[in-house]
Amino acid sequence: MKKRIFGNWKMNGSLAANAALVDALAQGVHVGACEIAVCAPAPYLAQLQSLLDGSSIAIGAQDVSAHADGAFTGEISAAMLRDFGVRYVLVGHSERRQYHAESDELVARKAQAALVCGITPVVCVGETLAQREAGETEAVVRRQLAAVVQVNGHCLSEIVLAYEPVWAIGTGRTATPEQAQAVHAVLRAQLLAATTSAGRIPILYGGSMNAANAAELLAQPDIDGGLVGGASLKAADFLRIVACAQ
Ligand code: 13P
Numbered sequence: 001m002k003k004r005i006f007g008n009w010k011m012n013g014s015l016a017a018n019a020a021l022v023d024a025l026a027q028g029v030h031v032g033a034c035e036i037a038v039c040a041p042a043p044y045l046a047q048l049q050s051l052l053d054g055s056s057i058a059i060g061a062q063d064v065s066a067h068a069d070g071a072f073t074g075e076i077s078a079a080m081l082r083d084f085g086v087r088y089v090l091v092g093h094s095e096r097r098q099y100h101a102e103s104d105e106l107v108a109r110k111a112q113a114a115l116v117c118g119i120t121p122v123v124c125v126g127e128t129l130a131q132r133e134a135g136e137t138e139a140v141v142r143r144q145l146a147a148v149v150q151v152n153g154h155c156l157s158e159i160v161l162a163y164e165p166v167w168a169i170g171t172g173r174t175a176t177p178e179q180a181q182a183v184h185a186v187l188r189a190q191l192l193a194a195t196t197s198a199g200r201i202p203i204l205y206g207g208s209m210n211a212a213n214a215a216e217l218l219a220q221p222d223i224d225g226g227l228v229g230g231a232s233l234k235a236a237d238f239l240r241i242v243a244c245a246q
Pocket of ligand 1: 171172
């Protein structure tokens with residue numbers, strides 16, 4: 001499977017900073033090596049649509065409404081994202097689960113809303129430090145994924161999954177390749193039990209991935225790519241991770 005390296009810019013960027021970053025990425029990326037996407041704040045999707053026209057770098061969004069349209073002030077529908085050339089959307093990022101109280105069921109419905117519009121949801125799962133220390137890692141990620149399987153069983157093979165241990169996000173404390181692989185294997189087994197096409201579903205790792213640790217993580221059998229936060233904001237760092245995936 002072609003590796004995927006997706007950047008999650010989170011709430012960072014400006015028109016000027018994005019233009020400089022995308023320009024440097026476009027110059028450094030070689031077509032076809034691996035699949036690359038940048039997940040930008042919604043106001044900048046139009047800018048990316050124009051900057052990345054004809055580029056092999058795909059546009060991603062960071063969230064989507066579970067609703068198709070209507071009286072949901074502040075929300076953004078999957079159809080609106082599609083209007084701006086969005087190919088991927090993160091759903092259930094731990095920062096959404098934590099700061100916006102997103103439930104497993106809501107995350108599953110967001111994934112469904114994206115799929116209905118032909119956008120690939122990147123479903124994020126992961127345990128907190130307290131959950132890991134309590135030995136609950138496997139139960140937590142299985143529960144988070146089960147909700148998505150239940151709602152999206154028929155088109156499950158169209159999703160991308162991302163394992164992001166919360167304790168590794170933005171902390172500089174990466175999961176070891178063995179720790180990450182162990183959870184990826186659990187997720188792969190759960191997908192295999194749910195669909196015969198599970199082998200097609202990429203499982204990305206996210207959490208303090210950087211140029212120094214990417215190669216070892218990406219060498220694990222069930223790690224199909226990376227979801228990169230902080231290191232995706234600097235073109236040189238992001239490109240070094242991309243190089244590890246080739
Ligand atoms: P960092 O790479 O900054 O740890 O963020 C990971 C992440 O949350 C990507 O979605």
